[in-house]
Amino acid sequence: MSDMYSESSECQTPLTKYQLISINSKGLPDGFKWLEMFEDVRVVVFCIALSDYDQEWVPCIGPLQNKMLASRDLFEKVVRHPCFVDTPFVLLLNKFDAFEDKINQVPITVCDWFCDFSPLKPHHNSQSLAHQAYYYVAVKFKELFSSITGRKLYVWQARARERTSVDEAFKYIREVLKWDEENIENLYGITADDSFYSTEMSSSPYIRQE
Numbered sequence: 001m002s003d004m005y006s007e008s009s010e011c012q013t014p015l016t017k018y019q020l021i022s023i024n025s026k027g028l029p030d031g032f033k034w035l036e037m038f039e040d041v042r043v044v045v046f047c048i049a050l051s052d053y054d055q056e057w058v059p060c061i062g063p064l065q066n067k068m069l070a071s072r073d074l075f076e077k078v079v080r081h082p083c084f085v086d087t088p089f090v091l092l093l094n095k096f097d098a099f100e101d102k103i104n105q106v107p108i109t110v111c112d113w114f115c116d117f118s119p120l121k122p123h124h125n126s127q128s129l130a131h132q133a134y135y136y137v138a139v140k141f142k143e144l145f146s147s148i149t150g151r152k153l154y155v156w157q158a159r160a161r162e163r164t165s166v167d168e169a170f171k172y173i174r175e176v177l178k179w180d181e182e183n184i185e186n187l188y189g190i191t192a193d194d195s196f197y198s199t200e201m202s203s204s205p206y207i208r209q210e
């Protein structure tokens, strides 16, 4: 499936065109050959629902699979595709509102990949549990991306049911495109997103130290 996103007129960049591709497990029969059609894209925006960490789905072949793990595996395949060797990636971690509602009922450690999440106690940290978990998940994806590409993954949080959240996400994507064009390294290292955590797993405050 594909669709177009149109931005409000005051912030529109005339030459920016976004193509939405919705993928499910049945849509990948040819080993991702169709991704070659997108080799000239300037940025890959990969969207994952944060609230999927306790959800399961039935793949074409094989047993039930955790949705977050399925999204991670798909993300990894796209990242490894030769067409995107030099393409910047933005990971949109969506459904933050549903994540906030769920996380106090269902710990994110139910997802195997997140088994070492260790939130700080409220008197040690002013961040909510959902925010700590969001930064933890962002680090997991950043580490994965960096281990494959040696490059930086840009991560943004979204609540796609809110128009302003979608507009902010696209504003961020335009910034990434601008930084990429200007080839300015480490500029994002001083902004709020990164200020809460390091991309080094060993120094992340939300990972249980053995």
Ligand SMILES: Nc1nc2c(ncn2[C@@H]2O[C@H](COP(=O)(O)OP(=O)(O)OP(=O)(O)O)[C@@H](O)[C@H]2O)c(=O)[nH]1
Pocket (backbone or CB within 6 Å): 022, 049, 094, 095, 096, 097, 098, 158, 159, 160, 161, 162
């Ligand atoms: N609470 C919440 N719901 C959302 C958000 N973004 C999308 N949804 C809802 O999630 C449902 C599925 O959205 P789709 O855009 O169809 O996503 P999909 O990948 O095809 O489907 P899912 O795998 O079920 O998420 C719709 O009911 C959306 O309204 C969000 O940020 N928060």
